[in-house]
Amino acid sequence: MIVLGIESSCDETAASIVEFNQAPAVRSSVVATQHDLHAEYGGVVPEIASRAHAERMLPVVRAAVSEAGLSMSDLDAIAVGHRPGLVGSLLVGVSAAKALSWSLGVPLVGVDHVQAHLYASALDQDPIDYPSLGLVISGGHSSIYAMQSATRTERIGATIDDAVGEAFDKVAAMLGLGHPGGPQVERLAADGNDHAFDFPISRLSPSSLDFSFSGLKTAVLYEIKGRPPARKLAGKPPRPPQVVPPMTPSRSADIAASFQRAAVAAILLKLTRSIDHVQPVKSLVVGGGVAANQTIRQALQEFADTHGIQLRIAPMKFCVDNAAMIAGLGACRLQSGDDFEPSEFGLSLTALPTSAS
Ligand code: KG4
Ligand code: ZN
Numbered sequence: 001m002i003v004l005g006i007e008s009s010c011d012e013t014a015a016s017i018v019e020f021n022q023a024p025a026v027r028s029s030v031v032a033t034q035h036d037l038h039a040e041y042g043g044v045v046p047e048i049a050s051r052a053h054a055e056r057m058l059p060v061v062r063a064a065v066s067e068a069g070l071s072m073s074d075l076d077a078i079a080v081g082h083r084p085g086l087v088g089s090l091l092v093g094v095s096a097a098k099a100l101s102w103s104l105g106v107p108l109v110g111v112d113h114v115q116a117h118l119y120a121s122a123l124d125q126d127p128i129d130y131p132s133l134g135l136v137i138s139g140g141h142s143s144i145y146a147m148q149s150a151t152r153t154e155r156i157g158a159t160i161d162d163a164v165g166e167a168f169d170k171v172a173a174m175l176g177l178g179h180p181g182g183p184q185v186e187r188l189a190a191d192g193n194d195h196a197f198d199f200p201i202s203r204l205s206p207s208s209l210d211f212s213f214s215g216l217k218t219a220v221l222y223e224i225k226g227r228p229p230a231r232k233l234a235g236k237p238p239r240p241p242q243v244v245p246p247m248t249p250s251r252s253a254d255i256a257a258s259f260q261r262a263a264v265a266a267i268l269l270k271l272t273r274s275i276d277h278v279q280p281v282k283s284l285v286v287g288g289g290v291a292a293n294q295t296i297r298q299a300l301q302e303f304a305d306t307h308g309i310q311l312r313i314a315p316m317k318f319c320v321d322n323a324a325m326i327a328g329l330g331a332c333r334l335q336s337g338d339d340f341e342p343s344e345f346g347l348s349l350t351a352l353p354t355s356a357s
Contacts (some may be wrong), residue, residue: 079330
């Protein structure tokens with residue numbers, strides 16, 4: 001089965017060809033990033049993103065088909081990331097996928113972008129051993145899944161505020177680094193002392209599997225800019241303004257390293273709490289842009305070794321958004337024989353802002 005995957009949920013326009021026999025083999029993966037268009041705003045501007053998707057979609061699809069050495073008539077099916085994401089952006093991919101499916105007379109299946117991140121570690125690799133504990137750490141999501149297979153997943157934890165990648169991006173902005181900030185924070189952290197600051201590791205309630213990164217982000221902000229003045233209370237002397245040391249390259253590296261240590265510790269804490277929710281667990285499956293971070297990859301390898309399970313982490317090129325993960329999971333869904341909701345299949349497929357549970 002030869003599947004064209006299309007991805008346009010945020011700021012990457014991507015298309016890929018995956019050939020699925022026993023396992024998914026990536027024949028091409030083309031990603032047109034929009035980072036340059038959003039850099040001056042310090043984040044993704046939805047209207048700019050959807051316009052750029054509309055301009056780039058067809059050239060990117062054509063490039064993916066020709067890099068695979070194929071023509072459009074060779075396609076057996078089309079898969080598109082139809083949720084979650086910026087709706088204006090998703091609609092560009094969904095409309096292109098519908099038009100191609102209709103004109104070529106091939107099936108069209110919708111794929112959840114977050115579940116597709118979990119599938120990235122199966123691309124061009126041996127099949128994953130399930131049941132698995134799944135972790136998606138990206139710019140939009142920090143979620144934990146109990147996985148019975150690639151297509152049967154249950155979300156058991158999610159962030160209640162910021163995603164971990166968003167926290168990396170905001171800390172990067174506070175430190176005057178560019179966007180996206182994750183890779184730059186990682187580079188800076190390599191020169192810092194990760195115990196220089198004792199930033200908070202969010203626990204939430206003792207059994208919570210959810211994440212929270214807003215407290216960590218605020219603690220970093222206070223370390224950089226100082227605490228805001230306390231509210232004036234009647235009868236109390238005003239609190240003196242906090243004096244923050246000047247920002248030097250070494251202080252900035254220490255902040256980046258200490259932030260990264262706290263973020264990693266929060267991820268490991270919630271994985272430790274989650275592992276008993278999947279039994280017998282055979283593997284830890286990890287995807288999403290933040291999974292490109294070497295300190296996190298190493299910590300996850302140690303976690304997997306400690307629990308005697310296999311680590312299946314997406315290869316670097318498939319950590320950030322791409323369409324190979326969409327095509328691969330789409331092929332899997334089509335072969336699984338599962339029933340689809342009307343909103344996930346064919347011309348009634350809909351773009352949705354939220355993730356499947
Ligand atoms: O998966 P992705 O491309 O998009 C979403 O689905 O959100 O993830 C992008 C996120 C950004 O927040 C980016 O800063 C972060 O992944 N990221 C990293 C690294 N590379 C990308 N965060 C930490 N360390 C990295 N090396
Ligand atoms: Zn993503």
